[in-house]
Amino acid sequence: MTKATKILLPDLVSHCTFKLRHSRHRKQITTETKKWLFKDGNLLGKSRQMYHGLKCGLLTSMTYPDAGYTQLRVVNDYLTYLFHLDNLSDDMDNRGTVSTADEVLNSLYHPRTWNSSARVGKMTRDYYKRLICTASPGTQQRFIETFDFFFQSVTQQASDRAAGVIPDLESYIALRRDTSGCKPCWALIEYAYNLDIPDEVMEHPVIRNLGEAANDLVTWSNDIFSYNVEQSKGDTHNMICVVMNEEGLDLQSAVDFVGDMCKQSIDRFNEERSRLPSWGPEIDRDVSVYVNGLADWIVGSLHWSFDSERYFGKSGRKVKSSRVVELLPQRR
Known part of the structure; x- marks a missing residue:
C-alpha cells in the first residue's frame, strides 16, 4: 500500500456558524505579555521565534473578545505561559512534569x-496574584482544580508516550479532555467577565455538557491540525493515531472520522444550548455570558489554528483555503 503524502482536512470552519470577533486590546496585551514573558532572559533563540509565530495574543483576542484590558492581559499571560510551559520549566533540571506540577500547584495553592x-513558579505566582484580585472563590477553585487535573493527565500522557502505548479511544478521550488545558480556560471565562455563578449551576448537567462539547471540539480539531508535525516526530498520542489503531482505518479515513466527531461536537453544543434551564434573571445573564464565551x-x-504558525508554518492561509496538508518527512 502506498504511503500517504498528503491529507485533506475536514471543513470545520464552514460547519461552525458562530460569529468570530476580536478584542480591541489585542495589540496592547500582545506587547505587554511579550515583555512579561521575555523578562529575565526567558525564551531565547528558537523558542523566541516560536513565540512570535504562535500569535497567542490573537487567540486571546478571539476567545475573550469582550473582556476588559486588565482581565484580558492576565488571560493572555496565562495562555502564553501555558504554551511555553516546557520552556519555562527547563531550569528545573529536567525532572519532568511532576516537578513542574509541584512548582505550579504550590504557587497556586499558596501564592x-x-x-x-x-x-x-515565579510566573505562576505573578499572574495568579493578579487573577485573585477579582475572581470569585468558585472561579479560583475551578481554575486550580482543573489545572491540577491537567498536570495529572499530562504525567499519564508522558508515561504512555515513553512506553509506546496507544490507548483505546474511550480512554484517550477521557485523558485528552484534561491534557488539552481547556478546563482552566473555561474558568477564565468566569474571571474575564467578572462572573460569580453558583457552584450548583456550574455543576448542572447542561452546563457541564456544554463545557465538554466545547472542549471536545477544540481538542479534537487540534489533534487534526497538529497531526502533521506530531507524525514527523513519531508522536502517536493523537486521536488520529488512536482511531487508525482501534478502527483499522487508513490515514485519510481516520482524519475524516475525527472530523465527523468534531462536527458532532459543535452540533452537540448547539443542542445542549437549546436546553438551558432558567435560574432567574441575574444568574441567567451570567450563564449566557459564560456559554457565549464557550x-x-x-x-x-x-x-486561530490557521493564523498561527504552530501547525502549518507560514502556509496557514493556503491550507485554510485548500484544506490540503502535505505530510512532513519523519525525522530519523
Whole structure:
C-alpha cells in the first residue's frame, strides 16, 4: 500500500456558524505579555521565534473578545505561559512534569507564602496574584482544580508516550479532555467577565455538557491540525493515531472520522444550548455570558489554528483555503 503524502482536512470552519470577533486590546496585551514573558532572559533563540509565530495574543483576542484590558492581559499571560510551559520549566533540571506540577500547584495553592527561584513558579505566582484580585472563590477553585487535573493527565500522557502505548479511544478521550488545558480556560471565562455563578449551576448537567462539547471540539480539531508535525516526530498520542489503531482505518479515513466527531461536537453544543434551564434573571445573564464565551472559544480556536504558525508554518492561509496538508518527512 502506498504511503500517504498528503491529507485533506475536514471543513470545520464552514460547519461552525458562530460569529468570530476580536478584542480591541489585542495589540496592547500582545506587547505587554511579550515583555512579561521575555523578562529575565526567558525564551531565547528558537523558542523566541516560536513565540512570535504562535500569535497567542490573537487567540486571546478571539476567545475573550469582550473582556476588559486588565482581565484580558492576565488571560493572555496565562495562555502564553501555558504554551511555553516546557520552556519555562527547563531550569528545573529536567525532572519532568511532576516537578513542574509541584512548582505550579504550590504557587497556586499558596501564592503569598510559597517561595521558589524556578521561573515557572515565579510566573505562576505573578499572574495568579493578579487573577485573585477579582475572581470569585468558585472561579479560583475551578481554575486550580482543573489545572491540577491537567498536570495529572499530562504525567499519564508522558508515561504512555515513553512506553509506546496507544490507548483505546474511550480512554484517550477521557485523558485528552484534561491534557488539552481547556478546563482552566473555561474558568477564565468566569474571571474575564467578572462572573460569580453558583457552584450548583456550574455543576448542572447542561452546563457541564456544554463545557465538554466545547472542549471536545477544540481538542479534537487540534489533534487534526497538529497531526502533521506530531507524525514527523513519531508522536502517536493523537486521536488520529488512536482511531487508525482501534478502527483499522487508513490515514485519510481516520482524519475524516475525527472530523465527523468534531462536527458532532459543535452540533452537540448547539443542542445542549437549546436546553438551558432558567435560574432567574441575574444568574441567567451570567450563564449566557459564560456559554457565549464557550462559543467564542470554539470559533476562535478554529480560525486561530490557521493564523498561527504552530501547525502549518507560514502556509496557514493556503491550507485554510485548500484544506490540503502535505505530510512532513519523519525525522530519523
